[in-house]
Amino acid sequence: MDAAVVIDALIRGRQTKRGFLDQAVPLDTVREILSVAKYAPSSSNTQPWRCYIVVGKARDRIADAAVEAYRADPENLVPEYPFFPERLHEPYAERFNAFRGQLGDAQGVHRSDKVGRRRDVERQFRFFDAPIGIIFTMDRRLERASFICYGCFLQNIMLAARARGLDTCPQQIWSLQFPVLREHLGIPETEMVIAGMSLGYADDSLPENNMQLRKLELEEFVSVVEA
Template identity: 85%
Template sequence: MDVAGVVDALIRGRQTKRGFLDRAVPLDTVREILSVARYAPSSSNTQPWRCHIVVGDARERLVDAAVDAYRADPGNLEPEYPFFPKPLHEPYSARFDTFRGQLGDAQGVPRNDKAGRRRDVERQFRFFDAPVGLIFTMDRRLERASFICYGCFLQNIMLAARARGLDTCPQQIWSLQYAVLREHLAIPDSELVVAGMSLGYADDSLPENRMQLRKLELEEFVSVVGA
């Protein structure tokens, strides 16, 4: 396979995984992935990313604290920045609802099963049992344009992980846990919690890890000018 074929296969083969095997990931491998990912483009080379690797006992203490915080007030945790407008408008609300329905079906958790949905959220705060948790922050004085740079960095991590036989789940939801993260990771108030990420070897026996999501066809989002 030529280089383009390899890169295309990595991009198409990357999928979000929501369940991981009890299999350790060497810290050197995580460092290697991040070392490659740092070559992501950023506006005027500002490189706004900061990453916290959470493993071992520190990971266990963090996930326990996050789950406790969620259980204490499941409806009122607020993120550091809005994920979607309220209300979410079309066509995005339809895509959101389709995905949530597909995920719920795979997990056996219908939308009206509040207890089941809360268990699913708790799994997110346990990094879906992945052995490595990553937490990403950036200087809160930066503007929203830095999120474009951050997206490139996160995609690099996910592709570099896939190239090494690992899988990931990017998780905006960790922004809801900024208070817990500040306490456990010594994140200063000057840093915005952008997201987290689960990293490990996916458990592909889980139906939610085998979902096939519809992606837009080119005609649905591309306009050609001048041809």
């Protein structure tokens, strides 16, 4: 099969999944995925990524601690870096709100349902029941440009997983839990928690795992300059 067809299908077929089957994933498969992902481009080959794979009892222990921390003070968890501007402006606010509404409808949780929304956040901190959780960190002395490199690395992981019949959910929200992660994973102060990721076999019986998101048309984001 033509390589472009295969790669295009992988890119289009990758979807964020928010629920996973109780089906084990061999650690050798995870290592294989990361061994491929490491070929992501990085500025002057600096390779800023650091990964912590959590499985079994360790995954459960971290999930329990994260949920406990969230329940204790849900409004005051502060991430290692800002996710969005304090006031998200257009057109991004419209896209954000449309997505949150679509996700809430799929999950049966209205935006005004605080209990349901908090339950959904707790599911995130349980890696959506995926058997594999990965926490990603970066040396905090690096500059923001290294986030570009990190994005390439994370995309490689997700595509390599999809090629093996696995699914993922990249989870920026884990940056809120850096105190818990430092305690349980021994992450040094010199490392910034960038994100987490759930990895496993998706439960596609869930409506939220079958959402079709609107993607921009080329004319909405592409400018061609010919002269």
